[in-house]
Amino acid sequence: METEIELKFFVSSDFSRQIRDKITDLKVLQQRQKNLGNIYYDTPDFLLRRHDIGLRVRRYDDVYVQTLKTAGRVVAGLHQRPEYNAELDSPVPDLSLIPAGAWPDGLDVNALSQRINPLFSTDFERQQWLLAMPDSSQVELAFDSGEVTTDAGGYDPICEVELELKSGQTDALFVLARELAENGGLRLGNLSKAARGYRLATGYEGDPVKPLTMVDVNDRLSVEQSFVHALEHALEHWHYHEQIYVERPEQEAIFEICNAVSLIRQALVLFGGLIPRRASALLRQELQWLEGELSWVYEARAIERLLDDKGYFLRKLSTQKPLMAKLKARYEALPERAEVLELLHASRYCNLLLDLSRWILTRGWQPFLDDKAREKLAEPLRQFANRSLAQSWEELLSVFALGNELDRFGYLDQQPRLIRNLMSGCCVAALYDVEERESFRLPWLDLQQGIEDIQLLEPVRQLAEDEEFDEEERQQIAKWLGRKEESLLHAMMQSRQMGLNLEPYWDE
Template sequence: MAEGQETELKLAASPAMLAQLREHPLLAGKDTALTLVTRYFDTPDAILHRHGATLRLRDDGTKSEQTFKSTAGSDSSLRRGEWNAPATGEAPDPQTLPAAARKLLEPLLVDARLRPLATTRIERITRRLKFGTSTIEAAFDSGTVEAGRRSEPVCELELELVDGEAADLFALARQLPLGPELAWSTESKGERGHALALKLPFTAARAGEVALTPAMTVAEGFQVIAWNCLAQFLGNYREVLASGDPDAVHQSRVAIRRLRAAFSLFGDHVTDERSAAFRAEWKAAGDALSPARDIHVLVERIESAAQDAKDDTLDLLKHLRAQRKKATREAQTALSDPALQQLLIGFAEWLEHDLPSASEPLSEFAARTLARRRRKLVKQPALDKLSDETLHELRIQGKKLRYAAEFFDALYPDKKSAKERRAFAKALGKLQDCLGSVHDIAVAHDQREHLFAGKEPIAAAGLSAQLAELLDKHGPGRKRLIKSASKALDRVAEAPAWWKFPIIEQ
């Protein structure tokens, strides 16, 4: 592998699964057993954690080494910067790390004192494998991560690329027994240690900056965008499984929507014999999350409305919360299916190895796409004349244009267009929010019969009527939302075509 870079696929496993994997023929090889004691360090204000970096000391019984790891690479969730140096004492000494590491680390540690935060104690068995054209190191890890009196178990399989192609990591993983007991995880041991030490609650992963450059081709641009969307999903879906956290559900769904929008925006440029299946499977994954997200939004709206309601809403809220719990369990069941892991791993392999080659300059494609999508969006009759279904279709168009503007924003770093880009994004966001609220109201009304199915008819009718009244009286109504959406659409139509500004080469 390139110096200063780690390429690794981590699979969280149950203890029984890890034992089973040690007998798997594809993972067979000579065992090397190690006991690893690793201490993770950070500043009192956790600046390394906030920048997605880790600094550690590791002792394997024969040597002690310090390691600095930076954030994952912009083109995938596999790659991180990694630099090592011999340990010189009981704390890391950044001055002994390679120059590339010091350049990243020193600005973070100006006048800052390092302190130990967490420790991992791992029993590791490693094996060197040949798979495809690559050499891969498989590490079977079991142990604990500890911070003070708190501790959590660690049980995982790490597949690290020694040399060769990253796609071989996924090709190997696809042939393992993927499922709820063996699932892709992007949370490092260091991140787990920080979360434990700092008592950090779960924070949903939101869309990160898409690191495009003007020198990229269309294929390269799609690859970076798709990895960005995939990273957002990977940062949330395991929390959906663990707790059903509403924000994790929402951001998992947003990640899928962004990815599906990318497929739509790039069209035939990324079409091959596998892409149609991927698009269908990602749609199914998003659809599995939709009922949970819809009921989360509805319950929040009704809880807020109930505070001002004169009538007793306890029975209605009790029923809706039960429906929320049911929908969340169904989403968890869908995401725990082995088919999702096959989709994740297979899609990543396709991105790394089989993505169709599209050599058109990305900057030309971006300008053409943004112009065409805006023309299509703004050619609409008066919004108050449109049905809820048509408004929903318009919302999807606006969302795709908004995602396109966010995806391609990094191609236009010049200050001249910055104000126009922000105004354009704000108008599209307002349009999406208003039409989204119209859609939420419509969905809530349309699904009232489904929400109360199974209840005694008279009780169901009463709760359904109460729900309709609360929806109609609380928050902005349909007429007001559409008026605001129309103004936002006008601002989109009138916005300068900032994508025509010269692109500055970086």
Template sequence: MDTELELKYLICNDIEQNQLIENISALLAQPDVSVTPSQKYLSNVYFDTQDKRLRSLDIGLRIRKNQHGEAEQTIKTAGTVVAGLHQRPEYNLPVAGSFPELAEFPAHIWPDGEPVAQLQAALLPIFRTDFNRHCWMVQFADGSKVELALDIGLIVANDQQEAINEIELELVDGDAEHLFELSRLLISQLSLRPGQRSKAARGYQLAFNNDAEQAAIPSFDSSVICLNESMNIRESFVSGFSQALMLKQQLVAAYLHQPKLELIKQIADVLALSRHGLWLYQDYLPESQSERIRTQFSGVLQDLTWVESALQLQELTTASGNYRKKVEYSQNLLTELQGKLQGFPSEQEMKMYFTSADFNELQLQELQLIVTLDTRVASESGLLEFASNWLDDGLQQLQRAISMEQNMAEQQYLQSHMVLVRSLLTGYWFGQLFAAEERCEFRRPWLDMHSGIDELENLCLLRETLQQQSKLPKKLVNWLESQVDCLIQALEHCRQVALSIPPYWR
């Protein structure tokens, strides 16, 4: 039995195959590194039962043949995937024919009582993958070996097909740091993004025409990070940071498939959540490493600050927006708002950004922190105490930022927004550790307040743009001030309700 440790990247542009091979070969021409290239054609048939019993056990079964007709059967059992880093135990055995022989595999890989003979009888070929693999075996000065594989081909099932165009880096022997070293070299020159889904996962989706095989993108709510109170503090960081990283990559993949401003906003929200985690756990993380990543987060978030304004303008100008009919009272105002929206980065520019070297480098730094952090170190306090202390801190800062008794004015709400956001981010990290009913009751008015201030910012943008007009439409001005007054009243109600509910963590 071997345990794969590999990084997978998907190639995001249409570079010609021979040019790609030349580029990779040139990149690997490094001092103190020896490279042995090779090439082979691999044909793989994946098997399961009609009811996908193996899939339900998180077991992958295939037979692979090379260009010489030599066959090998492989079982991969449950593993982990974080940010394109795949770790799965695998069992490889020679096989004489074109059909798996389950009895040849070790008995311990099967759940107790699993009827292996019945599984054998029910096996069917489900899909196949056929691809050319261009390999570079890279040996470093310390003896470590990493296999870099460029796979180009097809996944085929039910007369449908999907392209394979990816790079895998597998640690064959030695120090895993070299995986990151080679990855950094590749992302510096190639348009790539981490690949979370294996060829097998994509094959199952194609074979069963089942969108559920592709993980649904969760919304940015209290379920983003799910921690367990049995974890120690460092384990909880690794778990939460990994979950945020995986969600961010799902959102990026969704944006590359179908660009929407809302997805960029969610990506920025997850980036902010991850950066907030580095701050919450700073006493338990390597100082220089975490500070470097926080700086990188801040740089990317700065690059994405425009999306808030873009969403506000989209809400004000789209035909389905809440305020479009009112904005149409002034054609000059509508034209100016639409002009501002055109000044933001294009969809193509954002696709390039999300596959750029800088964005990939941030994800690689996050992954390195996850992989290298020693979670075995005991903590002086338990996770629940740690979480409660931070939740208390966030609430206290929020209470200092808002009035506990007097009514608040428009500017006070706007100025308190970032304090509210930070408190909510702490809740996203730790909320799942506590009872759902009390948590939801406590957070609901604060989340409503957050949404209300977002809406207030939309109206402020509209008012600011309106005031720049040479002629102010009186009807629109009156309506706008009425909307702001009504919203302030709603925010006052949210504030009073929020302050009356006891914290769920106490």
């Protein structure tokens, strides 16, 4: 068995010229070009896919090589998957050549052999360079150009760069990746060629946008392991929705990227008592930059809701039509899809993801720790979670206690605090009883929704000052805003009352 460690990028068709420019200062140990044909196999009910197993037979020259790849890890484009290789005399797989330990428990390999069939093919030209890195590591750089096809006529072009560590330190992959990303034009990819082939074979029509979920943690994890889980969970959510947006203009996918960034930032805060701020200073700076680049998405969501169903939300206003026209104009002035795609392929954006991935994989905070911090990070998660949630709760109480009267300005000012509290729960709350946890969080999620509804009114409030409206129309809009605001503030007070009367789920 081998463990393949590689970084994968989606690039433009002319990227090979940039590669040649970038590797001029490196020692090229080997260079070659070859055409590769691959046939992927599975059962009619996709049994292998359900177990996250890929089975292919690759042909180059007169050699056939069977490869089985089993479930592994993908973090911000870095793929780590165990694989098993064996030479064949033909393109027909021979499962007897795969060690028994590679298969999931209970899988009948003999029965599987009778059921597998060709599913799709990947055919591409590979330009390949074996490079000696300055730290003596060896990295194979490959540029693949070709296509994924099915017998039913499915087609998807291939244009990818892969960096595979052949020997030495994983860090060498990231050093080379940053060099390649210097001028932009590439995007870290989590979709393998096999995954793209399965999409064609199964009639894939697009992944749904998903809300951010709890980080999967348990009592067996240490504090440090749970920190890593939180970062990886956020990165997976980020990459999943980046791919959705690249495939189709789904604005909610960008909003979920913002949620993923928020989770990373809050994880850095939550565990910041043990991990010094200077260990993550550059990452936090770049995350803040990206949040700024994407800040428009909140206004875009608000305007979309106001315009939804032909402006139903604004239906009681005599100024509905001119307001809708102005909202549409404002929406059209926000960044267009082409600008967002340019950002997703930008050097700074790619390097942020690379640095995050490298920081996680190399435990980049470790050199900044003293012995006491290392001991604390090695402790079981439960005590840390209890303490952290209690502190976060006290912070929330200091603001949202019933004695504190909050108007719309107060709620908007305290929204970041509420989001931080909810994100802290996302990091560690999976440790606790699901029903108790969800019952406790629900009123505070309702409160967050109320604040978002207040934000929904802001574009209307700003446009109401337009000189196009006369005094009577302005007064009508102001009364409408006042009624909406009063209703929201009343509902939000009820949410606060409900939330404050519940027992914290982490108390034992």
